[in-house]
Amino acid sequence: MKKNPDTGLAVWDDWDLGHKQTAVWTFPECRIYVERIEQEWHVLSVADATNVREASRTFVDRSRKPASSEWRHYLSRESGPVRPQPVLPDRGIVVKPDRSLTLLAGESAQFFLEIPVWFRMNAGGERQVRVFEEALTVMSNTWFGDPVTGELCYVLATRLHQGMSSIAPAAWRAVCPMAVTNDSATDLAFERICLHVQNLAVFRGAGRLWTNSLSALFRGAEQASHIQVSPGAPEFEPGLEPAAPARQPAESWDIRRTFSRIREFADF
16 A cells, blocks of 8 residues: 555554554544454544644553543454554535536536545454444534435535545545536526435545546436446546545445435534
8 A cells, every 4th residue: 555644644554553642643633543452442532622733643652642531442352463454434415515516417517526534443464354434524413305205414514626636645535536417407506415325335545545437417307316436546636545444335326316405304
């Protein structure tokens, strides 16, 4: 796997954590402590508001680890290196753009979304064991769709970037390229977009994380929107390497209201 400590992506490199050693991974919104004691992994997540700008990892003296009743303990016979992975959230995400944006009838556009990743820790050599997962960014819950056929999702207020120059590299966010075509006779106002990120893999580049590319086709408010997931790494950066597989691999999905203007069931 590539190593690039200048951009913070080194936090996702394999790491040897020996008996009675304590490590901490630091991100802008949290710190994750991991300690190994024989066959036990001790894990603690701490909310952090210290305005950290870069992700990092380091060893800490056991005497300096936080005293807390929130430490979690996992048993595993695997004693190989720690293998962290950036994985996407376990539920769909309702993206709420930070500004009003309308795609006119018959038009197409390319967007780039920043999706927060979770921290997954695996351990072991050839036989890897998943020890735990932890969200690195707190997102609120919302209901997308009607009360019967809708689904529980996370809410993400973010910008729909139209180019990469406005996106700063970050080890805790993955860039999702999405091409949208408005194949209808009406304008498409971007107020909420539901993305099943469980179907997307994560890839690692020289300076940032990526997901699969998406192609979204909007046919009208009363018709199903169709989203196609491109196989493999996106083409916006050469030499991308797999970082984490999709939770639920799928080539495409159909959601009646992928694009929605309905607010009654959203927690906004």
